[in-house]
Amino acid sequence: MCENIQTFVAIARAIGVEEHFRWYIDFYAKVSVMRQNTTVKTRRTDVIKRDLAPKFNESFSFKMAADVVDMYSIVISVWQSVSALKGRI
Numbered sequence: 001m002c003e004n005i006q007t008f009v010a011i012a013r014a015i016g017v018e019e020h021f022r023w024y025i026d027f028y029a030k031v032s033v034m035r036q037n038t039t040v041k042t043r044r045t046d047v048i049k050r051d052l053a054p055k056f057n058e059s060f061s062f063k064m065a066a067d068v069v070d071m072y073s074i075v076i077s078v079w080q081s082v083s084a085l086k087g088r089i
Helices: 066-071
Strands: 004-013 027-035 038-044 055-065 072-080
Touching: 004 027, 004 066, 004 072, 027 055, 038 055, 055 066, 066 072
Parallel strands: none
Antiparallel strands: 004 055, 027 038, 027 072
16 A cells, blocks of 8 residues: 655745846746646645735645655746736736
8 A cells, every 4th residue: 555745845935036027016836746747736826916026935735655756846936927917918
């Protein structure tokens, strides 16, 4: 019987966002657990509004099979919220 382990990921803040944007935008972070280039699970933070240095301060936990834990990878990305574009296009 395969045992599961729990992995915790903490998202504190985004650094360097201001280098790519000149105006205040809404951002969120996305955490994806990948196994052999396939997304297994995805979670996202709350949207941080109008901040070029967003502080998310959220954590997530993921269960993974212990016998194949070395086949998993965790991808963290910062996204622009689509709601931020409403009224600008």
